[in-house]
Amino acid sequence: MSTTTTEPTAAPAAGARRLGTIGREYGIVIFFLILFVGLSLSTSTFLQERNLLNILDQSAPLGIIACAVTICMVCGIFDLSTGAIYGLSAVVACKVANAASPDVGVLAGVLCGLALGLVNAIVIHLTRINSFIGTLATSIVFRGGALLVTGGSIVTVLDEHFTTLGTSDLLGAKYSVWVFGAFFLITAFVLARTTFGRYVYAVGGNEEAARLSGVRTAVIRGACYALSGLAAGIAGVLAASRTASAQADLGVGLELSAIAAAVVGGTSILGGEGAVWRGVLGVLTLAIIGNGFDLLNIDSTYQQLVQGVLILTAVAADQLLRRRQR
Amino acid sequence: MTAEQITTAGAGDVRPRVEAIELSKRFGGVQAVRAVSVAIAAGSVHGLVGENGAGKSTLSKMIGGVHAPDGGQLRVDGEAVSFGSPRDALRHGIAMIAQEIALVPAATVVENVFLGLEPARGSVVRRRELRRRFDALNERTGFGLPADAPARSLRTADQQKVEILRAIARDARVVLMDEPTAALTADETQRLLTTIRALAAEGTSVVLVSHFLEEVLDVCDTVSIMRDGALVRTAPAADETPQTLVDAMIGRALDVMVPPRRSAPSDAPVVLEARGLRRTGVLEDISLQLHAGEILGLAGLVGSGRSEVARALFGADRISAGEVLIDGSVVRLRGPRDAVRRGIAMLPESRKDQGLLMLRSVRENASLATVSQLSRGGIVRRGAERVQTRDLAGRVDLRAASLEQPIVSLSGGNQQKVLFAKWLARRPSVLIADEPTRGVDVGAKSQIHELLVELAAGGMAVLLISSEIEEVLGLSHRVLVMRAGRIVAEYAAQDATQETVMRAAFAAPTRAS
Numbered sequence: 109m110s111t112t113t114t115e116p117t118a119a120p121a122a123g124a125r126r127l128g129t130i131g132r133e134y135g136i137v138i139f140f141l142i143l144f145v146g147l148s149l150s151t152s153t154f155l156q157e158r159n160l161l162n163i164l165d166q167s168a169p170l171g172i173i174a175c176a177v178t179i180c181m182v183c184g185i186f187d188l189s190t191g192a193i194y195g196l197s198a199v200v201a202c203k204v205a206n207a208a209s210p211d212v213g214v215l216a217g218v219l220c221g222l223a224l225g226l227v228n229a230i231v232i233h234l235t236r237i238n239s240f241i242g243t244l245a246t247s248i249v250f251r252g253g254a255l256l257v258t259g260g261s262i263v264t265v266l267d268e269h270f271t272t273l274g275t276s277d278l279l280g281a282k283y284s285v286w287v288f289g290a291f292f293l294i295t296a297f298v299l300a301r302t303t304f305g306r307y308v309y310a311v312g313g314n315e316e317a318a319r320l321s322g323v324r325t326a327v328i329r330g331a332c333y334a335l336s337g338l339a340a341g342i343a344g345v346l347a348a349s350r351t352a353s354a355q356a357d358l359g360v361g362l363e364l365s366a367i368a369a370a371v372v373g374g375t376s377i378l379g380g381e382g383a384v385w386r387g388v389l390g391v392l393t394l395a396i397i398g399n400g401f402d403l404l405n406i407d408s409t410y411q412q413l414v415q416g417v418l419i420l421t422a423v424a425a426d427q428l429l430r431r432r433q434r
Numbered sequence: 435m436t437a438e439q440i441t442t443a444g445a446g447d448v449r450p451r452v453e454a455i456e457l458s459k460r461f462g463g464v465q466a467v468r469a470v471s472v473a474i475a476a477g478s479v480h481g482l483v484g485e486n487g488a489g490k491s492t493l494s495k496m497i498g499g500v501h502a503p504d505g506g507q508l509r510v511d512g513e514a515v516s517f518g519s520p521r522d523a524l525r526h527g528i529a530m531i532a533q534e535i536a537l538v539p540a541a542t543v544v545e546n547v548f549l550g551l552e553p554a555r556g557s558v559v560r561r562r563e564l565r566r567r568f569d570a571l572n573e574r575t576g577f578g579l580p581a582d583a584p585a586r587s588l589r590t591a592d593q594q595k596v597e598i599l600r601a602i603a604r605d606a607r608v609v610l611m612d613e614p615t616a617a618l619t620a621d622e623t624q625r626l627l628t629t630i631r632a633l634a635a636e637g638t639s640v641v642l643v644s645h646f647l648e649e650v651l652d653v654c655d656t657v658s659i660m661r662d663g664a665l666v667r668t669a670p671a672a673d674e675t676p677q678t679l680v681d682a683m684i685g686r687a688l689d690v691m692v693p694p695r696r697s698a699p700s701d702a703p704v705v706l707e708a709r710g711l712r713r714t715g716v717l718e719d720i721s722l723q724l725h726a727g728e729i730l731g732l733a734g735l736v737g738s739g740r741s742e743v744a745r746a747l748f749g750a751d752r753i754s755a756g757e758v759l760i761d762g763s764v765v766r767l768r769g770p771r772d773a774v775r776r777g778i779a780m781l782p783e784s785r786k787d788q789g790l791l792m793l794r795s796v797r798e799n800a801s802l803a804t805v806s807q808l809s810r811g812g813i814v815r816r817g818a819e820r821v822q823t824r825d826l827a828g829r830v831d832l833r834a835a836s837l838e839q840p841i842v843s844l845s846g847g848n849q850q851k852v853l854f855a856k857w858l859a860r861r862p863s864v865l866i867a868d869e870p871t872r873g874v875d876v877g878a879k880s881q882i883h884e885l886l887v888e889l890a891a892g893g894m895a896v897l898l899i900s901s902e903i904e905e906v907l908g909l910s911h912r913v914l915v916m917r918a919g920r921i922v923a924e925y926a927a928q929d930a931t932q933e934t935v936m937r938a939a940f941a942a943p944t945r946a947s
Contacts, residue, residue: 160579309791313794321802380791
């Protein structure tokens with residue numbers, strides 16, 4: 109009798125735990141779908157192709173950065189310099205576009221991002237400081253660099269060819285949307301299917317175990333910084349191309365939005381866990397909340413309130429469910 | 435309050451201050467303490483000795499409220515108590531001083547001593563009153579600690595005194611110390627022992643857990659000897675000698691059958707050699723040779739430098755002097771990666787902190803050291819990875835519902851098997867196994883023993899580190915014993931007994947035979 113009574117009590121506990129795991133793994137997907145369906149039903153404009161493509165286009169720069177920032181977070185790195193790299197790359201792209209040609213400008217902007225990412229990697233490897241503080245410091249340096257380059261004024265590109273990337277269409281969608289899509293697919297593949305991706309999870313999950321297994325942890329971490337810089341460079345070029353201009357304070361706070369998006373998507377701030385699609389889903393969730401406020405004509409003040417609460421909820425849920433799992 | 439304490443602490447007081455009656459504690463499958471009864475008299479220094487894992491720390495932690503006993507009773511001044519936390523224990527006058535010193539480094543000595551007890555008016559600390567109380571304590575104990583020095587500027591022995599003052603400031607009448615002299619120099623140790631005697635003379639009871647038998651005999655009134663979780667005897671220290679203590683400690687029954695050992699390879703080549711390795715302050719003059727097909731046991735007390743030898747041979751820690759030779763040629767190991775590439779594998783001491791990616795799957799953990807070999811163009815060939823993982827899981831007899839299940843959901847024994855699988859995938863020529871069966875259930879333990887013997891029989895050189903002397907003796911062809919960062923003895927398997935190894939580890943004088 110006593111053995112039979114223990115079983116029904118054990119089963120719901122296991123069921124509840126499974127439900128908890130599903131909630132943690134896919135809670136954000138469910139939330140996104142509810143939001144998506146809700147907005148589709150409550151507005152006539154949300155589901156229109158133009159609106160959806162517009163959301164994707166608007167999200168492209170942040171989305172690209174969020175892909176890379178998610179990989180950094182899985183590796184146990186916080187990169188707070190992506191906003192500054194984005195700004196400096198945009199400025200460099202515009203300057204070079206004016207000096208040489210628009211195509212060279214685009215290339216220069218992207219390479220600038222990659223180079224700054226490598227600077228982060230080297231500085232942090234040599235000083236052995238925490239990524240959070242290290243990239244906070246370099247971001248201030250990068251912003252200073254952007255101010256030096258622009259002298260505080262807006263840089264405008266006159267050659268219209270420069271705006272192709274940001275404003276022209278290809279097969280019905282903006283170039284930026286295609287770039288975003290491609291970057292997402294590549295980074296998702298890299299994290300999920302390559303040896304590099306495996307090592308990223310290993311370094312973020314247990315650095316000592318990774319080191320003792322023969323993983324070159326410094327190289328893996330360095331590559332994450334470089335990737336993050338590259339992403340910010342591409343995003344900065346897209347933004348500059350959109351308006352054919354750039355200024356030193358472009359993208360202030362973008363780094364935090366990218367981290368927030370990764371967290372909302374369900375990537376752990378403790379490292380070792382997460383996926384690129386989660387970062388993108390986080391970006392899109394925050395974007396359609398903004399879009400929904402616009403379409404429903406709700407005071408945009410509330411928008412920040414909702415987004416902030418969402419970030420808190422995501423982090424709290426992660427911690428709570430992790431603790432229960434132990 | 436102090437006056438009353440001192441009067442009740444007279445030597446004529448017959449009632450023990452703390453009494454443990456049949457205390458038991460189980461951790462998972464391991465019975466750490468079995469029905470131990472000990473009485474600690476007021477104003478006495480009571481030693482607790484035993485080999486690694488004998489249960490002495492667990493017993494003192496139950497008295498200190500860190501662990502709740504599974505069975506038995508604890509009495510303080512004759513009254514039954516049950517502690518939910520060290521805080522509860524402190525309320526009954528029992529303070530625990532852990533191995534790791536827990537001071538606020540930047541705060542001053544006074545601030546540390548009275549942390550959480552500051553005399554205050556409103557919320558403003560009454561500094562003069564604080565100082566007055568500190569001076570009184572300092573005078574009473576004769577410590578003479580500098581009141582305003584930051585704690586981090588003190589020597590370790592003085593930091594321990596701060597901990598002791600902190601305990602006394604909280605009216606502790608029983609102070610539990612777990613290996614307090616392990617990190618001290620000879621001079622500092624003497625000072626601490628003097629302090630302990632002074633405390634006892636004042637009426638405080640001190641429980642001293644220590645590996646240093648001479649010290650224990652020197653300072654204690656009474657000694658309790660533990661073996662295999664049980665109490666062997668409690669006797670006046672004056673009746674014991676280091677020999678009698680060691681004799682009583684050894685003889686733990688091995689809880690699993692050791693597989694039959696193949697005879698030691700006589701002319702097998704040396705695959706790994708250390709010559710005069712030194713890591714300043716940790717290791718001194720470590721030289722050893724490891725032959726193919728041999729299991730070389732490394733015994734010694736916890737903290738004697740066994741794991742440090744393993745880490746130095748694996749390139750995980752920098753060495754200050756000496757050289758490592760692999761297959762007869764000197765190599766410079768810049769990190770574990772170099773060692774791994776040269777065919778060395780290491781199962782680290784702590785599975786969880788140094789071995790596993792707890793949230794990742796069995797498959798990802800098992801392929802971590804070989805994933806680049808399983809890839810083409812940087813892309814993991816998942817089919818090949820699955821095949822390899824399945825093969826290895828079979829070889830180590832892994833019991834898991836699925837290879838995709840997160841490793842955190844496996845038992846300790848199965849987690850350890852996954853780490854074996856990870857290294858077997860690389861077919862290493864040397865395997866360093868640091869505590870391969872710690873926290874592993876009996877069944878998995880004997881499987882791991884069999885696996886080690888089988889690997890050695892297949893030509894692998896195995897360096898086996900274990901706190902269980904019986905395990906080392908049962909599996910090794912040769913045994914090295916370490917003490918205080920040095921290799922102090924070497925025995926062929928047939929010459930090594932628990933007694934000889936323990937004597938070497940404890941540095942107890944050898945009896946004339």
